[in-house]
Amino acid sequence: MAEVWLVEFLKGTGKVLLNPVFYLVFLAAAFYGVQRVKRERQHFSVRAENAYFELRQLVPLGLLIGIGLSVITITAGLVVPMEMVVFTAAITMLLMLTPKVRWLAPAYTLSLGLLVAYFAIEQQWPLPAFLTSSGVTQSIYPAAAVLIALMVIAEGMLISRNGKKGTSPRLMKSRRGQQIGMHEVKRLWLLPVFLLIPGEALTLTSDWWPVFSIGGNAYSLILVPFAVGYQQQIQGSLPKKAIEAYGKRVIVFGILLLLLSSAVYLYPIAALGIAGLAIIGREFLNYRQRVTEKNAAFFFSKRNQGLMVIGIVPDSPADKMELQVGEVVTKVNGFKVNDEKGFYDSLQKNAAHCKLEVLDVSNEIRFVQRALYVTDHHELGILFIKDEMKRGEKAG
Missing domain, CATH: 2.30.42.10 (PDZ domain)
Structure with missing residues (x-):
């Protein structure tokens, strides 16, 4: 049995190379690094971290958290529709074309992926067979809601632990025309997670897809590379302190979603409400942070002494x-x-x-x-x- 699981893990890991998000996150992180260095040189005539800093932050912590999430998803038997994985990847790629890296937060990409997947399944959109799952019922959606909550918690952990590293200083003019400073963090993480997918339809197209049985049902095991984006500007306090506090709020929000998602198993269709709540709640946290910083006194300002x-x-x-x-x-x-x-x-x-x-x-x-x-x-x-x-x- 152990050999079977090992083979399926190895085959499932190979799926990460078929997902374009895996390659695009590296390109995006490199672009953000070059963009940051250019701005720092304009403002200070020297850069702080080199242009490879964002690339170095892309994988290590995300890989560690992804392993933990994979253990949880497989142990708990969280099965999500293949359509959700496909549409989440498509939405992620579209949002990468925008200047707002914060829109790559899981609360947006995964929630929108679930909502689009639901309508695609219910309306029987003519998708290619290898992009769909067979035998999908409403009972599968609560697991998707739980996955969204877990990913929001993971995002909060990434922000708290890694977001505070290497924040970028920048200059701007205050309303009174005075030169003041602030810090910005613009970070992208790769979070690879093993997911269980209904597998019978996948076995019809290729033997490459790993398929095994749990409780008499067939599932595929694939490694999905999720992109997690984060952006924040800090002007009213020390960057590390502000980012840690923000990360903790995201974690608390994720825990709240997880508690609500557990109750969704009684009413599976309510998973769509969890997806909507994730988007609204995450946007509220962003709005609250921006308003707080906008109204805060400037921490990085000229002093009379020193x-x-x-x-x-x-x-x-x-x-x-x-x-x-x-x-x-x-x-x-x-x-x-x-x-x-x-x-x-x-x-x-x-x-x-x-x-x-x-x-x-x-x-x-x-x-x-x-x-x-x-x-x-x-x-x-x-x-x-x-x-x-x-x-x-x-x-x-």
Whole structure:
């Protein structure tokens, strides 16, 4: 029996190569990385993370969470219609063409996939045989609702654990025309999950599809690469704190959906209501976050005393001195600083050594110091709020 399952897992894993979403997420992540680097160079004349950062975040955590979800879906016997998988992939590819990566959240893609799949099945749309499932009844839809809830929880975990890494600083003008800073995260994750699909129709088209029986019914096991998109702008607090809080709210929302989805087994058609609720609730969380940030006071703004750190270049002297985003540099080599010119003039007082007095995010003073070398970044790798952006650059 173990050998049979191993063979089916291997065959099911091969299905990921047939899904165009698997390839498009890599292209999209690479595009977001290049786009971010270009903007950072426009605003700060230097980039923070390199253009491959988004690609490096694409798989590791999503793969780990996907393994956990796969265990849950298979153990619980969650069987979803093939039509839902197909339409979710199609909707994902369409939404990738938009500038809003947040629309790739599972609450949108999976919910819309379920709604379209329901009408396709009920109206008997003339779909190719290899894109459909046989013997689909309303009893299969509660499992789809549970899957949506689980994916929303997974999204919240990705946001909380990974979204806070490598947030991108940017500059903009306030309503009063002052230069202020903010942070943006624009992230895409690949979340591969094994799903059970009604398999009898699939066996008619090709022997490639893995098929086995559970409880006397035939199912196919396939690995589906889901894309999970996330985008957030933070101007009123530290990025890590705001993103962690947002991720927790998404997790709580997913748990609520999961509780409601469990009750849907009594009324299978109510799964469509869960899909609608997922879309509305997720959009409400986005709206609430945007309104909160819009009304919040600017955290990254110029100070009367000192310079606020809005970004740190990885592996730079500032990074090695463990300077943090949100801290304020008040003195350089014993001299008080209030602007960038004063900072670099004071830095040149001792070209071989740098000692900084820093006000941390807890409003406590600490001192950091380090020897400077010829190969070090000439600006220590600290990104400050510029007095003015270069002419012709856009802040938005």
